[in-house]
Amino acid sequence: MLDGHRILLIIAGGIAAYKCLELIRLLRKAGAAVTPVLTAAGAEFVTPLSVAALAGEPVHDALFDLTAEAEMGHIELSRSADLVVVAPATADLMARLATGGANDLASTLLLATDKRVLLAPAMNVRMWLHPATQRNLATLAADGVLTVGPDEGEMACGEYGPGRMAEPAAILAAIEAAFGGAGPLAGRHALVTSGPTHEPIDPVRYIANRSSGRQGSAIAEALAARGARVTFVTGPASAPAPSGCSVVAVQSAAEMLAAVEAALPADVAVFAAAVADWRVATPSSSKIKKQAGVAAQTLELAENPDILRHVARLPTGRPRLVVGFAAETDDVVANATAKRLRKGCDWLLANDVNPSTGIMGGSENAVTLITGAGAETWPRMSKRATAEALADRIAEALA
Template sequence: MFAGKRILLIIGGGIAAYKALDLIRRLTERGAAVTPVLTRAGAEFVTPLSVAALAGEKVFTELFDLTAEAEMGHIELSRSADLVVVAPATADLMAKMATGQADDLASTLLMATDKRVLIAPAMNVRMWQHPACRRNAATLAADGILQVGPNEGGMACGEYGPGRLAEPLEIVDAIAAALGNGPLRGRRIVVTSGPTHEPIDPVRYIANRSSGAQGAAIGAALAALGAEVIFVTGPAEVPPPAGVEVVAVDTAAEMRAAVHEALPADAAIFAAAVADWRMKTARAEKIKKTPDGLPDLALEENPDILAEVAAGPDRPGLVVGFAAETENVVENATAKRARKGCDWILANDVSPATGIMGGRDNAVTLITDEGAEAWERMGKDAVARRLAERVARALGPVGAA
């Protein structure tokens, strides 16, 4: 898979550094040559000896290694790799990258390289959600830095949320995609996400409850497998994933136009919670309460984007819908799949007792021609990865018979 490829692996400080050892093993058994760089903080969690034993190569730790620097070793290190991977990428390393600091070997290599860089962030949830870290992540994405994770889950500190290092095999998939070897390489996939907001007047709107977390996770998982992802998102609570083409919309009509503009595509995944209705005529001024009673809010149906695309001339080879149900989940979703004309439907029970709508986890049933396949409850990142892998198997390699 990675025969002849050299990966420069920078291991930052943090409890997640232990996963870098497994990552090295996974890469080397797939034929990659791994040149490890261990930061001072990273060496507090894993030893140079263990890293060197797994990589089968010298571990680099210091910028001012006189023997190496006589030949400008840090420049050579940064240029000889096919890809630079930072795992774990700590808040400190991300801040240095975003601001252009170069005060140790790792940050100097990252400044000096002319190769693509992939980061796998890992840190406490509060650190990941801090405005400074969010700004740095946005800066790195704008600079073309690739990103995998972080995932949601329990942490060593006892807290729960986004900030866990992506699993080694996820990072392997992201590396394959960055090197042009992902199973979805050459595939163009449209993903819709988030709610839509249908204006009633300048201060009110009709919407569905959706954070956009599941759609964002799906976009990230597809990109990690090498797909070109056009991510059409309504006003979601979560930021869009890195490594995708983002098209931001507000209304169902805008989403419809953006989806048709993005076609043709190999697949389309409709994870957005599109509002079913909109005002026939949105008011130009704020509606006031009056003694005359309730205002007349005349509604009309929004366009059915999923059904349109499934029946349209530019229909992708694979069309996937979502069905958020509160009762008779499988039966209603099966009927929806037939009615919409899509290939797959992912059904979930979003009744209040499940905590799924806006929550961290999801429990879905995949409905296809072969029947209903219930997936165990898992994090939305894990659901996204499983779906992306199924999409890759369904589409197959580009050009395959």
């Protein structure tokens, strides 16, 4: 519940703005007070009257309101709230926040606040996947900005992919998780890696592992739901980013290692990412052309950093609990047991991805938990259920 908390809700321009009316209703039902801010573009999609009626408070929409600014209203608004939520967070507003722009009330509030900020991105799939947006997302995550969504689905423009704003119930859950204070992991910092890494061969080709990122995303959400502050470091995964977490997007193993080191210290670190073991030693700066009658290119490979082993063997600043993952096709328990000892992690979840299981890239897992006490085989279950079970075990271990 959000009793006693005040949310500064910035509604930016986008068709998803209509969902904010339901979000306001849910926030007030949960006990929160809502101070609404409507951008000029946002007012093209929802009216100030409908927003004010649901919030029970007047809508703020002008930076140069003489009465408010005589009292430095933009400073007061930005700091009287307990959390600043931007929904929908457009590509433009994210870009301005990432670069420190402040040319209207919304962007000025975001720059002036001393409170945490939660973004619910919403935009066309191409805009979301554009390198500039992803760079801005990484910058914002490094600044401690939280995100929820976007979801994958059909867009108002008719295209399909990631970019749909998270549903109001998911945003409410992310808001509750941002406050923490409740749950067995309240006050704990969890670090989760997820997705594949892409190791460039040339500007258009790369080496990667098969990973959707679904398991890592589910684990991060399960830890956040138990009150943890979660830093989620992800490669280019197809699964949506988890709700209520600080998301750091990376491409390569080297970038993932740097992001992990920057996120420490942590109470628990879960390494669910499928990191490529090898990278091309010297990637080509231009596309490698296939030529008739010319032998195929020979790629010289270099070993990537072993992120799990590096963190598990840190002499200082090691997380209290380090959890690794292993995708195995044969002799699952034996290979995973040896890997746990080799890496130096406390726990290792071995996932049987033999082609006969049909699990690789799917929605289920067949997991065996390897600890110093032995092997514990879990029943085949959904990745969400696996995440919930793991989060419960982590909470018990850190109690």
